[in-house]
Amino acid sequence: MENAALLSPADVNVIRRYVQTKYAPLSGAKRAEIVATAIRQTIQRRLPELPAEFKERIADDLIRRCLVVEQREIRPDDVLDVCAEIELPDPSAEAMFLDPILRWMNERAPGKWSPELLMNRLLRKEPAAVLAQAEFSAEFGTLAAEALPLPALPRTRPGWDIFGRVPRPALAMAVLVLAGGIAAGVLLGRPAPETSEQPLPSPVLQLPVPSADVGMPTQLRYRDIDTAAVKSYLRSRDSMLADEPYFSAIVNSAKEHDVNPLLLFAVTGQEQGFVPKSNKNAKKIANNPFNVFYSWEEFNTDIGDSADIAARTLSRQGSKRPEGYEPFDWLNQTYAEDPNWSDGVKRIFDKLNSLPPSSYK
Template sequence: MERIALLSPQDVSVIRRYVQTKYAPLADGRQAEIVADAIRRTIERRLPDWPDALRRAVTDKLIHRCVVAEQREVLPEDVLDACGETGGADSVDAGTLLRWLNERTSNPWSAERLSAHLRSRATEPAMGANGPEGAATAVAAGSVPAADSGAGESGEWRSRRLIAWGRRLAWPLLAVSLAVGLTVAVSRQPARETEPRAVPQPTAVATPVPKPDAGMPEALRYADIDATAVKRYLRTRDSMLADEPYFGAIVKSARKHDVNPLLLFAIVGQEQGFVPKSNKQAKQIANNPFNVFHSWETYNTDILDASDIAAKLLAKLGRSRPEGRDPFAWFNRTYAEDPAWAVGVRKLFDKLSSLPAS
């Protein structure tokens, strides 16, 4: 069988088209940030079942090397390289990694071959030691790797490098977009306070001033819900989301991003009618009932990933809401093309908010 890429040109095309269409009003830098986040999630989701810290470290290395610097698809063997170079080889289960690898490569790997390769990557200098900037410069200059640059690698390994190098010319716009996205994402991190706060001075009592009606409304921020009542209502709709892992994943993402869980359930109701079990494709739809990245057919992930993406987007949109703008209409501008979407979501949110207590 062919090697199964963790990130292929087709994956990237789907993500970029979706972002450019759905987020057309946003600046190019903001679109690049969304593309970068989606690509990171795609790679992380396809890695072996490793600790979060190792998955993040390996994903960083794969993005900077394969996508930004060498501008090519991400292959299973690249994961081995990155794992060895990040020092993660000693902390992973060899059996799990071997099974994962053999499911994705054409030539079977033995435990001995895997162990030897990880050791070699841990002791060799990391490829692309000059970093993404140096590699990107080489691409711009049209340079190619020297014929003997893979002298210490197997024929299969050298072949993979040379084939990938030839393919990378199809990736330049992605590399630029992703590099911008990563830069913007880092620049958005809040700076630490470096100056001591001033000691507050006594002030005269003033008449309270109403808070401006901007940002995420308090009613749409996270609050504990009557889970029993919500599940009871979902079951009247024959919804798969009343069961686990779906219900718990949606509530978990809502809490993580400070979004009212009922807002997420209302959106699922508007997008997919709460995913009735009678639908022949209910299990597939339930993986992405929010239709993030265009639709559940285009981006069929898992419920935790999909709800996390949706909650994160809603939180960001909520924070940017101008004073006086209706929050549901504000979400509608970015989330859906149908102008009636906001009306449907509001009705479902009000319905869920007024359910009889359990």
């Protein structure tokens, strides 16, 4: 376990496949951003329990050196190499810095590492910051240009320490370019190109701010659906909603409020099992299959009205979703008291999304 990789090609492939599957509707550039963020977070979780600032610095340098420049897995020795080059703000911080690293190394190789051995290992590391930066300046521009249409980084000024003397805004922008480039290369499955012998230009660095994962996600916003396929599925469930005026009322309300029609149908599936015709109250339930205002019994209006209320409620709640919240769980907070509601709606939504296409629409 001592030499087990912190991040291997297999780990990167798992992340890439997961993002490609879960975020298929998003653009390639957006998926690349998500891959980059996931890689960075994975590395940080596997590092020693250092203060967040140190973990961020170490992860950034590991990505730059191992993934971008050398195109290889990240190993525990790489972590020690990076830690050896970090200049602590004052000597009193040494214990805070070294103790977590010692525990981490002994978790990987129980009983092997003593404080003296760790100190000797860190002190014998030859500084490689200048060499690594020179390699990075020469190789990264080509790699990033191949992976994404992003500008290359300007050359590093000689003698700059990677963290201590680089302005934080410049470092943040450098990491963004770096992470975007490597993630896009992995995502698109492109090998790193040969390093050009010609000197690189020094373009002006202009980066768009990556959009946060907030609000109603793309897959839950309005899109055209395979009407015939959805109706066929609803009829297989003996659903009244496959008939008019119910089907069109739901689709029209979805379009008006920019909600995926399949989300509205999924809600009816969770709330009323798609209203089977065999139910003796089917005609009344079909007026409010979303159970808006508590239930179809308490609020028995017509399908146009209830579909409009449901779509507007989902749209408003979805637009307020903050970063870090799973979309269906977020909608659950307003729409239903049952905490398992989101699981059921998501399962039905995924089922409707995976229906085989019809031969006609």
